[in-house]
Amino acid sequence: MTNILIVGDGAIGLLLSHFLSHKNNVHVLTRKPTCNTRFYSRKNAPSHNINARFINLSDLAQQPSYDVVIFTVKAFQVQDAFSQIKPYLAANSILVVSHNGMGNIEELISQLNTQQALYFLTTSMAGFKSTQYIVQHTGEGQSVIGGCNKLAAKNPQFISPLLQAIPNLKMVNNIEQLRFEKLLVNVAINPLTALHNIKNGQLRAPAFSATIMSLLYEGCRVANAKGLNIALADALNNAYTVMALTAENYSSMQQDIANNRPTEIMAICGYISEQGKRYNIKTPANNELLAKIQAKKSVV
Structure with missing residues (x-):
């Protein structure tokens, strides 16, 4: 045993x-x-x-x-x-x-x-x-x-x-590749559900599509700079598949914000932002969500 x-x-x-x-x-x-x-x-x-x-x-x-x-x-x-x-x-x-x-x-x-x-x-x-x-x-x-x-x-x-x-x-x-793919799903779902206090499935509404596209475009550029082969189309498909499969669920970040707990925003959008600086890649969409979540809740 x-x-x-x-x-x-x-x-x-x-x-x-x-x-x-x-x-x-x-x-x-x-x-x-x-x-x-x-x-x-x-x-x-x-x-x-x-x-x-x-x-x-x-x-x-x-x-x-x-x-x-x-x-x-x-x-x-x-x-x-x-x-x-x-x-x-x-x-x-x-x-x-x-x-x-x-x-x-x-x-x-x-x-x-x-x-x-x-x-x-x-x-x-x-x-x-x-x-x-x-x-x-x-x-x-x-x-x-x-x-x-x-x-x-x-x-x-x-x-x-x-x-x-x-x-x-x-x-x-290839766990590093899969970790980054999971990161991009989190980038697309967690901060937006926390910011708007909504369930995962509600992110499939057209109002969020441009923001999600921008977030994942920046993330894929960082992934490619790190030598990982992640296409934007695949990242979008993964994110929207998870939204559908967990449509009635609240994300962990939404629950953290709702319960006044620290979030993992620095390991999600914060990571994309930091790596963007390292590789000279602009990440305005991730930077904006990082700042909004940090303003909404004091995080570690």
């Missing part, structure tokens, strides 16, 4: 803990009270207990060595979370990062030893927390994982058997 630590009990953290706890020993690191039971609910079906143990940071020293540590916190929280977990990692622990946006992978790689593999997991599973202890699984989706450092890229077989309980999990060699 694999010992797995999931860092963060947001929607994705709880969904992963539900699936992985069927055949693994799963602990979930949370800042909330650990005595409260967490529940999983699939659409309108009755909810049931998530068979994982919830722990606080002070409990880590008494826990077993973890084979796999999965970070499901937001992009701007990854480094702090890693710093807190690092003293408790085994010499050969496998790390997995999963969040919206880009950034922080290179920083993590520099802090790992040569026996610690680092992977990135991107997923289109849809879910939200109806309360702080209940996750609603509202839509199917594919989860894709790929190696980020040399050890993980050289030995992809390490991780697949350990996480096989995750539905529709696929191992790939």
Whole structure:
């Protein structure tokens, strides 16, 4: 049985803990009270207990060595979370990062030893927390994982058997390309739904088409400058497909704004803006949304 630590009990953290706890020993690191039971609910079906143990940071020293540590916190929280977990990692622990946006992978790689593999997991599973202890699984989706450092890229077989309980999990060699493709979907959906307080499907209205086109045009130019082959037509198709599949869902950024929480805007539009400066590419549409979201909510 694999010992797995999931860092963060947001929607994705709880969904992963539900699936992985069927055949693994799963602990979930949370800042909330650990005595409260967490529940999983699939659409309108009755909810049931998530068979994982919830722990606080002070409990880590008494826990077993973890084979796999999965970070499901937001992009701007990854480094702090890693710093807190690092003293408790085994010499050969496998790390997995999963969040919206880009950034922080290179920083993590520099802090790992040569026996610690680092992977990135991107997923289109849809879910939200109806309360702080209940996750609603509202839509199917594919989860894709790929190696980020040399050890993980050289030995992809390490991780697949350990996480096989995750539905529709696929191992790939080009995770950087897929991460950027997912970033562009987030660029098209998250800031606009947060700014206008609307569901994902409402972005298909003609009023948003010009803005979405501009956002993705800038993103594709940055991707191409980085050596990634992403066509604007494909980026648009991906974004509008996700809008249709998650039409009744609110994006994570919309939920963050609605609940007065920090957002991942710096890892999404902020990343396009920063990389645009690096490659001398103008990104006015992303710059504008970045400023509007920052003005709407003070973000990290």
